[in-house]
Amino acid sequence: MNNSVLKQVLKPALLLAAFALVGVLLLDTVNRYTLQRIEANERNALMRQLMQVVDKNSHDNDLLHDSAVLPGKLFHSSSDVTIYRARKQGRPSAAIFVTTTDKGYKGSIQIVIGIRMDRSISGVRVVRHNETPGLGDKMELQKSPWVLDFDNTSLQQPALSQWAVKRDGGYFDQFTGATITPRAIVGAVRDVLLWSNEDNHLLSVFSLPTTVGNPSEASDRAVKAEMENAQ
Amino acid sequence: MSQASYRKITQEGLWNNNPGLVQLLGLCPLMAVTTNVVNGLGLGLATILTLVASSTTISFARHFITPEIRLPVFVLIIAAVVTAIELLMHAFFFELYHILGIFIPLIVTNCIIIGRAEAFAAKHTPPKAFWDALMMGTGFALVLLILGGMREVLANGTLFDHAHLMFGESARGLAIHLFEDDKGFLLAALPPGAFIGLGLLLAIKNWIDAQQVQRRKAGKTATTATLPVTSVSTE
Numbered sequence: 001m002n003n004s005v006l007k008q009v010l011k012p013a014l015l016l017a018a019f020a021l022v023g024v025l026l027l028d029t030v031n032r033y034t035l036q037r038i039e040a041n042e043r044n045a046l047m048r049q050l051m052q053v054v055d056k057n058s059h060d061n062d063l064l065h066d067s068a069v070l071p072g073k074l075f076h077s078s079s080d081v082t083i084y085r086a087r088k089q090g091r092p093s094a095a096i097f098v099t100t101t102d103k104g105y106k107g108s109i110q111i112v113i114g115i116r117m118d119r120s121i122s123g124v125r126v127v128r129h130n131e132t133p134g135l136g137d138k139m140e141l142q143k144s145p146w147v148l149d150f151d152n153t154s155l156q157q158p159a160l161s162q163w164a165v166k167r168d169g170g171y172f173d174q175f176t177g178a179t180i181t182p183r184a185i186v187g188a189v190r191d192v193l194l195w196s197n198e199d200n201h202l203l204s205v206f207s208l209p210t211t212v213g214n215p216s217e218a219s220d221r222a223v224k225a226e227m228e229n230a231q
Numbered sequence: 232m233s234q235a236s237y238r239k240i241t242q243e244g245l246w247n248n249n250p251g252l253v254q255l256l257g258l259c260p261l262m263a264v265t266t267n268v269v270n271g272l273g274l275g276l277a278t279i280l281t282l283v284a285s286s287t288t289i290s291f292a293r294h295f296i297t298p299e300i301r302l303p304v305f306v307l308i309i310a311a312v313v314t315a316i317e318l319l320m321h322a323f324f325f326e327l328y329h330i331l332g333i334f335i336p337l338i339v340t341n342c343i344i345i346g347r348a349e350a351f352a353a354k355h356t357p358p359k360a361f362w363d364a365l366m367m368g369t370g371f372a373l374v375l376l377i378l379g380g381m382r383e384v385l386a387n388g389t390l391f392d393h394a395h396l397m398f399g400e401s402a403r404g405l406a407i408h409l410f411e412d413d414k415g416f417l418l419a420a421l422p423p424g425a426f427i428g429l430g431l432l433l434a435i436k437n438w439i440d441a442q443q444v445q446r447r448k449a450g451k452t453a454t455t456a457t458l459p460v461t462s463v464s465t466e
């Protein structure tokens with residue numbers, strides 16, 4: 001009796017354990033096989049984004065391993081701001097800010113902003129957003145050149161009071177039927193510029209300690225968090 | 232039961248018992264990602280792959296899967312398969328992986344997969360389980376494709392836009408631009424567009440079926456007066 005009960009319970013349990021073991025082995029193998037490639041993908045994607053917002057030949061260092069993190073509230077960013085530092089022959093040439101705003105139409109908008117040492121903008125790109133396709137997505141370069149309007153702007157050009165969308169009396173175009181999204185992006189870029197223009201903030205970025213850990217891992221975590229948000 | 236012929240399996244998966252149009256399973260990802268053809272195709276292929284891999288595995292292992300541990304084993308196999316596919320997509324289709332994002336891991340919860348495991352794979356030989364999974368998956372993928380196509384044309388005036396995300400740079404030329412972006416019908420890309428589009432597809436399918444039943448009835452009454460054939464599957 002006792003024996004048969006044991007058999008009845010033990011056999012399925014062992015079988016289940018065997019299936020679990022095979023599953024674990026399979027996943028471990030696939031994970032080992034893909035790990036490096038995935039990391040390289042993440043690094044390349046990040047690198048491509050960063051290269052879009054800095055001038056050509058403006059740096060000779062490895063951007064991905066020269067970053068610092070500052071609290072988001074300094075920039076009215078809804079999460080911590082990572083700053084990649086471009087240097088040429090060791091001298092600072094530009095800083096790339098990865099900032100996040102939640103003032104868009106839906107969810108958060110992540111923006112990379114390249115700022116030269118003369119505090120002018122070398123480029124802006126929106127890297128992640130949940131705005132409405134066809135209406136609030138004209139900040140994607142694939143859809144419209146709108147985001148290029150930021151090139152070479154600064155707090156002097158246009159003047160600070162002009163850092164708004166046209167509807168609010170500013171310099172930047174809104175999208176037809178969608179003002180909230182561009183307003184959020186202009187605001188986020190302006191906030192980063194404001195911070196960078198104060199005293200020696202921009203220069204001080206270059207003496208911050210380098211972030212420990214792999215920045216692509218951090219970006220992976222950001223992706224995960226973003227996906228959970230989107231749920 | 233195990234006599235299901237390949238012909239029957241094919242008809243069931245693609246039409247009579249289509250997961251998207253008849254069983255109405257997996258509707259959440261179906262509606263959420265079908266804003267364009269390429270997204271639909273991406274999720275469709277990932278679902279086919281998952282179905283085929285899990286159904287075939289379960290069929291091979293069916294003699295070891297005792298009734299008590301049936302469900303946990305199904306879930307385990309499906310979860311392992313989906314995780315492996317997610318890792319592989321992340322490694323080899325990076326951009327698409329980011330677009331489909333959350334919907335890849337969510338394939339685990341797509342009832343089609345455990346449904347086929349329970350209703351078919353666990354009772355049939357591997358070749359049949361493989362074919363059933365392929366047909367059910369293809370039936371589902373076709374619905375994704377058609378719905379994606381409808382919504383993309385209406386909302387953006389394009390077809391196969393972003394194909395390069397899946398097939399590499401050389402596929403950029405696949406994109407067809409039918410009219411200017413600005414003139415699109417935005418609603419089609421928004422969630423209501425998914426509901427309306429799927430509703431239309433359901434109506435069309437039911438209409439075709441009804442036509443066929445009627446035609447058959449007309450043919451039958453001419454010769455013998457038998458009852459009309461029902462199109463309801465007993466699977």
Ligand SMILES: Cc1cc2nc3c(=O)[nH]c(=O)nc-3n(C[C@H](O)[C@H](O)[C@H](O)COP(=O)(O)O)c2cc1C
Nearest residue numbers: 105131132135136137176177178179180181182421
């Ligand atoms: C379904 C739906 C989606 C929308 N998506 C956006 C969006 O992504 N971005 C945006 O700025 N406005 C979006 N809008 C419009 C805003 O509600 C708001 O009306 C608009 O931004 C105001 O712009 P206007 O002052 O130029 O009319 C959306 C509206 C609807 C009904």
